Amino acid sequence: xxxxxxxxxxxxxxxxxxxxxxxxxxxxxxxxxxxxxxxxxxxxxxxxxxxxxxxxxxxxxxxxxxxxxxxxxxxxxxxxxxxxxxxxxxxxxxxxxxxxxxxxxxxxxxxxxxxxxxxxxxxxxxxxxxxxxxxxxxxxxxxxxxxxxxxxxxxxxxxxxxxxxxxxxxxxxxxxxxxxxxxxxxxxxxxxxxxxxxxxxxxxxxxxxxxxxxxxxxxxxxxxxxxxxxxxxxxxxxxxxxxxxxxxxxxxxxxxxxxxxxxxxxxxxxxxxxxxxxxxxxxxxxxxxxxxxxxxxxxxxxxxxxxxxxxxxxxxxxxxxxxxxxxxx
Amino acid sequence: xxxxxxxxxxxxxxxxxxxxxxxxxxxxxxxxxxxxxxxxxxxxxxxxxxxxxxxxxxxxxxxxxxxxxxxxxxxxxxxxxxxxxxxxxxxxxxxxxxxxxxxxxxxxxxxxxxxxxxxxxxxxxxxxxxxxxxxxxxxxxxxxxxxxxxxxxxxxxxxxxxxxxxxxxxxxxxxxxxxxxxxxxxxxxxxxxxxxxxxxxxxxxxxxxxxxxxxxxxxxxxxxxxxxxxxxxxxxxxxxxxxxxxxxxxxxxxxxxxxxxxxxxxxxxxxxxxxxxxxxxxxxxxxxxxxxxxxxxxxxxxxxxxxxxxxxxxxxxxxxxxxxxxxxxxxxxxxxxxxxxxxxxxxxxxxxxxxxxxxxxxxxxxxxxxxxxxxxxxxxxxxxxxx
Numbered sequence: 193x194x195x196x197x198x199x200x201x202x203x204x205x206x207x208x209x210x211x212x213x214x215x216x217x218x219x220x221x222x223x224x225x226x227x228x229x230x231x232x233x234x235x236x237x238x239x240x241x242x243x244x245x246x247x248x249x250x251x252x253x254x255x256x257x258x259x260x261x262x263x264x265x266x267x268x269x270x271x272x273x274x275x276x277x278x279x280x281x282x283x284x285x286x287x288x289x290x291x292x293x294x295x296x297x298x299x300x301x302x303x304x305x306x307x308x309x310x311x312x313x314x315x316x317x318x319x320x321x322x323x324x325x326x327x328x329x330x331x332x333x334x335x336x337x338x339x340x341x342x343x344x345x346x347x348x349x350x351x352x353x354x355x356x357x358x359x360x361x362x363x364x365x366x367x368x369x370x371x372x373x374x375x376x377x378x379x380x381x382x383x384x385x386x387x388x389x390x391x392x393x394x395x396x397x398x399x400x401x402x403x404x405x406x407x408x409x410x411x412x413x414x415x416x417x418x419x420x421x422x423x424x425x426x427x428x429x430x431x432x433x434x435x436x437x438x439x440x441x442x443x444x445x446x447x448x449x450x451x452x453x454x455x456x457x458x459x460x461x462x463x464x465x466x467x468x469x470x471x472x473x474x475x476x477x478x479x480x481x482x483x484x485x486x487x488x489x490x491x492x493x494x495x496x497x498x499x500x501x502x503x504x505x506x507x508x509x510x511x512x513x514x515x516x517x518x519x520x521x
Numbered sequence: 522x523x524x525x526x527x528x529x530x531x532x533x534x535x536x537x538x539x540x541x542x543x544x545x546x547x548x549x550x551x552x553x554x555x556x557x558x559x560x561x562x563x564x565x566x567x568x569x570x571x572x573x574x575x576x577x578x579x580x581x582x583x584x585x586x587x588x589x590x591x592x593x594x595x596x597x598x599x600x601x602x603x604x605x606x607x608x609x610x611x612x613x614x615x616x617x618x619x620x621x622x623x624x625x626x627x628x629x630x631x632x633x634x635x636x637x638x639x640x641x642x643x644x645x646x647x648x649x650x651x652x653x654x655x656x657x658x659x660x661x662x663x664x665x666x667x668x669x670x671x672x673x674x675x676x677x678x679x680x681x682x683x684x685x686x687x688x689x690x691x692x693x694x695x696x697x698x699x700x701x702x703x704x705x706x707x708x709x710x711x712x713x714x715x716x717x718x719x720x721x722x723x724x725x726x727x728x729x730x731x732x733x734x735x736x737x738x739x740x741x742x743x744x745x746x747x748x749x750x751x752x753x754x755x756x757x758x759x760x761x762x763x764x765x766x767x768x769x770x771x772x773x774x775x776x777x778x779x780x781x782x783x784x785x786x787x788x789x790x791x792x793x794x795x796x797x798x799x800x801x802x803x804x805x806x807x808x809x810x811x812x813x814x815x816x817x818x819x820x821x822x823x824x825x826x827x828x829x830x831x832x833x834x835x836x837x838x839x840x841x842x843x844x845x846x847x848x849x850x851x852x853x854x855x856x857x858x859x860x861x862x863x864x865x866x867x868x869x870x871x872x873x874x875x876x877x878x879x880x881x882x883x884x885x886x887x888x889x890x891x892x893x894x895x896x897x898x899x900x901x902x903x904x905x906x907x908x
Contacts, residue, residue, distance in 0.1 A: 450646045478649035481675040521668055
């Protein structure tokens with residue numbers, strides 16, 4: 193394929209390129225979703241042009257998330273590699289039965305892999321409001337059998353989506369809408385990591401800032417501020433894969449920092465951050481020199497108003513303050 | 522300059538709050554370090570709170586009459602002292618903003634740090650490091666914590682270890698040294714007090730020449746202590762919970778100085794020995810101690826100790842009774858000294874020494890100890906009374 197490897201592309205373009213590659217190299221791959229066909233090419237244009245090139249493998253679905261997922265489960269069990277697109281991850285709740293009870297449980301129930309990929313545009317942008325901004329990983333990491341990945345970078349968006357399609361297990365692919373157009377990078381020098389691996393984005397000795405998806409960028413900017421204003425060197429870890437978790441990379445980091453702050457845009461209750469802290473507390477208690485802490489969205493529906501939105505989602509200043517509290521503890 | 526909070530300190534085990542009684546100075550006043558700033562009233566008493574550093578008193582957050590909790594901010598002090606003992610957020614290794622720039626609100630982490638024992642909250646990482654290094658909480662006394670409220674961070678211990686690596690040379694302490702250190706540390710966990718008195722020793726020194734075994738001063742001390750305790754054993758008790766346990770047998774230990782340590786072998790029922798028999802037994806124990814061949818005392822560590830520090834040329838000392846011993850009788854070095862002789866209205870040269878009785882003040886009071894030491898003095902000055 194003629195993907196422009198050296199030119200900077202956006203996160204959204206990386207997702208489109210990855211799908212193009214998959215359609216090109218694997219005939220079992222097809223894309224199914226609402227309005228994914230041209231001329232619209234998806235709600236965010238992630239499939240723009242693909243139905244023109246692969247008219248029989250990029251298919252519009254009825255407005256029924258349940259039906260989309262159900263059809264993908266059947267196709268996957270039948271040996272296909274479906275990529276399904278939900279216009280907004282918020283609507284994927286309607287497909288929860290198919291994803292949890294059939295895709296996730298399938299391997300145990302009928303001894304057969306269910307290799308579908310669900311593309312889930314998650315996360316908020318100012319003014320997105322309660323039904324178009326939610327993070328849904330806390331729901332979809334609960335049922336057994338579902339892999340959950342959340343790329344933060346252009347390169348990860350590209351490579352991880354291709355790896356997800358190659359994966360025999362059903363993969364929930366969380367793509368953050370705030371990254372779609374604002375993250376721009378070239379793929380030429382970007383390393384391809386294994387799908388389940390967490391990556392250290394910035395090295396430091398004083399505290400481990402753990403996050404994923406768009407929040408990685410807030411953590412990185414907090415780390416720069418901590419270094420500049422307080423001479424505190426934060427290590428920033430991008431989880432990338434939310435289930436299963438690459439805990440060894442975290443433990444390696446905690447070996448030298450002894451302090452853990454997990455930052456997510458999701459709601460706090462029983463989520464990925466809680467899981468990370470639970471595992472660290474039970475497996476690596478001896479490494480902690482301060483209580484493990486987390487920053488999450490407020491436990492309320494996603495607000496519309498920009499001021500409320502700013503209060504709702506942890507920001508750089510919140511991360512800096514929480515990190516200071518932990519380092520001084 | 523830094524703005525530091527004046528916090529309500531913990532004023533007692535069970536005291537969680539106090540009421541501000543009187544402010545002894547006003548905001549704007551220049552105050553000296555340790556100058557009393559205010560008086561607070563607890564359920565039991567009125568206590569003055571001193572300034573943690575010299576400086577200028579700024580805002581008073583809690584005027585007279587306010588109730589406040591332990592660790593609550595009473596007022597703020599503007600100080601340019603860098604080394605403030607007040608348990609505030611100081612001593613961070615990083616160039617962090619002063620507490621004025623961060624809100625002094627209660628965070629869960631802060632309460633964890635303050636709600637703890639002598640060293641503050643010991644983090645799992647610190648405990649793991651201590652275990653790795655074979656350290657106990659006792660060893661942490663070497664450290665001043667740089668965390669909130671003086672909490673010891675794992676880094677504090679790491680830095681101490683690095684300092685030791687570069688400035689000291691390690692040698693294994695050895696079992697004996699460790700045992701003595703452990704015993705002394707445990708002994709120090711109680712209030713000890715000492716009484717002392719002078720003893721005229723001429724009669725005793727003459728008496729010992731009449732005995733073929735030539736008993737040493739230690740033997741006389743063991744014998745007199747045994748007899749005095751037999752007559753009045755009220756000091757020979759252990760305090761455990763709400764019970765005082767009265768010793769039923771006069772088993773005494775003798776402190777024997779050996780290279781790099783001290784042994785306290787126990788002689789059971791000392792009151793049953795004659796001076797001569799006791800001299801033989803003591804001689805045997807001293808020989809065994811120097812050969813490190815002493816038999817184990819088992820669980821019987823005795824009820825009191827005799828220490829003849831006078832044999833080292835020391836005239837007065839307050840050695841610690843081992844844990845479980847309610848008192849220790851110490852003998853100072855014998856010296857020649859003038860003594861007023863009323864019959865002849867003249868000074869005479871006598872031989873005398875000081876003896877000390879260090880005792881567990883939880884169990885005995887000064888009066889009990891004084892009566893005991895007077896009886897011991899009398900017996901030492903009248904050795905014929907010894908059986």
